Amino acid sequence: MELKKEEDLSLGDSVLVTKLDTAVNWARSYSMWPMVFGTACCGIEFMSVAASKHDISRFGAEVVRFSPRQADLLVVAGTISYKQAPILKKIYDQMPEPKWVISMGACACSGGFYDNYTTVQGIDQIIPVDEYIAGCPPRPEAFFDSLIRIQEKSNRESILEKDRQHDRDFKGFLDA
Amino acid sequence: MHNKVYEVSHEKVRETILNLKENEDFTLLLDVTATDYLNYPGHKAERFAVVYILRDSTFKNEVIIKTMVDDETLTLLTISDIYYAANWGEREVFDQYGIIFEGHPNLKRVLNHHQFVGHPLRKDYVITDGQICTETEDLMDEMRPLLKQKGYEEDEVMLLNVGPSHPATHGTIRNLLAMEGESIVAATTEIGYLHRGFEKACETHTYSQIIPYTDRLNYCSAILNNIGYCKSIEDMMDIEIPERAKFIRVIVGELSRIMDHAVCNAANCVDLGGLTNFWYIFNPRDEAYEVLSKLTGARLTNSYTRIGGLSYDLYDGFAEEVESVLRSTEKSIDDALSLIARNKIFLDRTQDVGIITEEFAISAGITGPNLRSTGSPRDMRQDKPYYHYDSFDFDVVVGSHGDVYDRMMVRFEEMIQSIRIIRQAIKQIPDGSIITDNRAVALPPKDQVYGSIEGMMNQFKLVFEGVKVPKGEYYSSTEAANGELGFYVVSDGSGTPHKVKCRPPCYYALGAYSKIIENTMLADAVVTMASMNFIAGEFDR
Numbered sequence: 001m002e003l004k005k006e007e008d009l010s011l012g013d014s015v016l017v018t019k020l021d022t023a024v025n026w027a028r029s030y031s032m033w034p035m036v037f038g039t040a041c042c043g044i045e046f047m048s049v050a051a052s053k054h055d056i057s058r059f060g061a062e063v064v065r066f067s068p069r070q071a072d073l074l075v076v077a078g079t080i081s082y083k084q085a086p087i088l089k090k091i092y093d094q095m096p097e098p099k100w101v102i103s104m105g106a107c108a109c110s111g112g113f114y115d116n117y118t119t120v121q122g123i124d125q126i127i128p129v130d131e132y133i134a135g136c137p138p139r140p141e142a143f144f145d146s147l148i149r150i151q152e153k154s155n156r157e158s159i160l161e162k163d164r165q166h167d168r169d170f171k172g173f174l175d176a
Numbered sequence: 177m178h179n180k181v182y183e184v185s186h187e188k189v190r191e192t193i194l195n196l197k198e199n200e201d202f203t204l205l206l207d208v209t210a211t212d213y214l215n216y217p218g219h220k221a222e223r224f225a226v227v228y229i230l231r232d233s234t235f236k237n238e239v240i241i242k243t244m245v246d247d248e249t250l251t252l253l254t255i256s257d258i259y260y261a262a263n264w265g266e267r268e269v270f271d272q273y274g275i276i277f278e279g280h281p282n283l284k285r286v287l288n289h290h291q292f293v294g295h296p297l298r299k300d301y302v303i304t305d306g307q308i309c310t311e312t313e314d315l316m317d318e319m320r321p322l323l324k325q326k327g328y329e330e331d332e333v334m335l336l337n338v339g340p341s342h343p344a345t346h347g348t349i350r351n352l353l354a355m356e357g358e359s360i361v362a363a364t365t366e367i368g369y370l371h372r373g374f375e376k377a378c379e380t381h382t383y384s385q386i387i388p389y390t391d392r393l394n395y396c397s398a399i400l401n402n403i404g405y406c407k408s409i410e411d412m413m414d415i416e417i418p419e420r421a422k423f424i425r426v427i428v429g430e431l432s433r434i435m436d437h438a439v440c441n442a443a444n445c446v447d448l449g450g451l452t453n454f455w456y457i458f459n460p461r462d463e464a465y466e467v468l469s470k471l472t473g474a475r476l477t478n479s480y481t482r483i484g485g486l487s488y489d490l491y492d493g494f495a496e497e498v499e500s501v502l503r504s505t506e507k508s509i510d511d512a513l514s515l516i517a518r519n520k521i522f523l524d525r526t527q528d529v530g531i532i533t534e535e536f537a538i539s540a541g542i543t544g545p546n547l548r549s550t551g552s553p554r555d556m557r558q559d560k561p562y563y564h565y566d567s568f569d570f571d572v573v574v575g576s577h578g579d580v581y582d583r584m585m586v587r588f589e590e591m592i593q594s595i596r597i598i599r600q601a602i603k604q605i606p607d608g609s610i611i612t613d614n615r616a617v618a619l620p621p622k623d624q625v626y627g628s629i630e631g632m633m634n635q636f637k638l639v640f641e642g643v644k645v646p647k648g649e650y651y652s653s654t655e656a657a658n659g660e661l662g663f664y665v666v667s668d669g670s671g672t673p674h675k676v677k678c679r680p681p682c683y684y685a686l687g688a689y690s691k692i693i694e695n696t697m698l699a700d701a702v703v704t705m706a707s708m709n710f711i712a713g714e715f716d717r
Binding site for chain 1: 288289296301302303304305306307308309310311312340341342343346347348368369370371372373376377388389391392395396439443454455458459461462465475476477712713
C-alpha cells in the first residue's frame, strides 16, 4: 500500500492538542452539579437563582439534584443549627472528590444575627468552605459571582493532586 | 385595648378549659406557652405561668387562660386529649421551660436536639450557651408505641427515613415512616432543624430591633410578619396608625400573600413533576421582588413596617408597576391552570389525596388556606377585620374536600382575590403621613434631630432604650399567608420585651401532618406536604 503524502495525513482542525488537566478542568468547571443544602430564606432566594429570570443554566450549573453522591458543588443556603450540623457533615462527607463549598448568606458564613444557643456561628466550624457570600439573603447576582470564582478555582486544579491541602488539614468540631 | 387574661389556679385549669370547649364553643386551641417571671419587676408569686390561648368557632373572640405553676412540682395536667394541637404545644413548653404535663402521651423535646441539657427560654439560661449535637436520634421511642398500637411487629414493616435533607421536606423536616409496601402504616415527624432562637433573641433586643427577626419567620411573605408583629405592639400601646399607612400595609401585605401562595403552588407543581409551572409562576414573582426592593431596599427580607407606621412612602410610579405585576400574575395563573386544571395525571395525583376533615383541622389548630380548603370559611380578614378589610369587596375562598387539589385551588383563587383587594386599595389610598407623629414611638424627622436638642434626645432615647411599652401581656393576631399569625407579648414596662411568643400557623399544621398521611401512599405524602406550605422559619422559629 502506498503511503499518502504528509499533508493528506493531517487531520485538519478536528484535533486539539492540550494538557489533560486543562481538558478535565474545562469540562468540570462548566458543568458544576450543585447540591443545594437549602434550609432557610437563602434557599428561597436560590429558587430565584434557578428560575428563568436569573437562570443558573447560563453557567452550566442547572443540574440541581438533591443527591450528594452526584454533586461536586455544595451550596449551603441558610442557617445551620447545632441539630442540623451532623447532617451537613454527613452530606459533605458523602460527596465525591473533587468538591467545592459555597457558604451562601450571613447565617451560613457566621451565624448572622442569630448569635444564640442554637445557631452554629459559621459552617466553617464544621466543613471547609471555598467561597463566602455576604447578604441576608444575597441577591442572585452575588451567587453567580461566587459561582464564577468557583469555576476559576476549579480551573487551577490538577488531577494528580488527589486531596486538596486545606481539606486534608481541616478539623471541625464534629471531627473526632 | 387590652384583652382580658383570666387567671385560674393550677388545679382548676384543665376543668376550665374543658368547660370552655364543651359549653362556650372555644373549639380552637391557638397556642400554649409559658412565661418565666424571674426578675420581673414586682413579681412575688410562683416563677412560671402557663398560658393557653383559645378561639371560638366564629373566630371573633379569643380568651387567654393563665395559670401559675407550682414551683416545687412544675407540673400541670395535660390537655392533649382535649385538643390535638396541645400535643406539640405542650411539648414545646416542656422543651423551652421545663414544665411537665402529666398524662401527655409523649412529652419530649421538639425544637432543641436530644443531647441538649437545660431549658433555653428560662431567664437564667445564657443566650449564647450553644450545645453541640453529635448525632441524630433514631426516633424509635416514638415509632415503637405507634407500631404496637397498630398491631405491627417491628420486622413486619420497612422503616424509611425521609429528610431532613430531602427535596420534598425542603431541608428541614424529618419524617420516619413505617412502610408496608408503598403504604404508610405509621409516621412520626421531627422538627427543630431550623430552630434559631427567635423568642430568646426577642428578649435581648428592643421592640424595634425585633422587626428584622420577624422577616425571617415566614420568609416567603416577610411583610405579613412585619405587619403582624407591629400591629400587636401598636394594639398593646393603643396607637392608631395613619390611614395611609393602613392602606399601604394592605397593598404590600396582599402582594406578599400572592408571592407566598405562588411559592407554595410552584413548589407543589415541582414535587408533582411539573417543572413548567414553576417557571411560569416564578416570573411575576421576580417582578414583584423588583417592586419590593425599590420600595423597601430588599427583595426578600423587607423589614418594611415600623411600630406606628411604615419606613418609607410609596415611590413615584408604584401604582403602575404594581398593576403590571398583577397583570403578569393573572397571566401566570391562567398559564399554570391551563396546564393542570384539566390534566388527568394532575387530577389523579391530587384529588382525594391527603384529606383533612374540618373537625380534625380545628382540633389540630390548623388555620388559613389549609382550614378553608376543608370548607370552613374562617378568615381573620372577614371575621375580625382590621385595616378596613371589611370595606373591601373580596370573597373568602373555600374548598369542599380538604384534599391536595382543594388546597392548591384555594391558593390560586386567593391570589386572585388578593389582586382584587390591591386594585381597590390603590384607588382609595389617602394622602397624609405614613407614620404616627407620637414621639414616644416614632423617630423624629431628621431636621429636628440635627436642628434641635429635643429632637436629638428624642432620637437617642428611642434608639438606645427602645419604645417603652406599658407593663402587661397581650395577644394580637392577623391573617398571614399560612393562617392565623399571633404574637403574645409580655412587657415589663421597659424598651425590651420580657417575652415574645409567636403563634406560627404552620407549626400546628405540621403537628397534624403525621396523622394526615397515615394509610396513604408514600408519593401522596410528598404532595400532601408540599400542599400544606410548611415554612421552616415559621414552625421552628
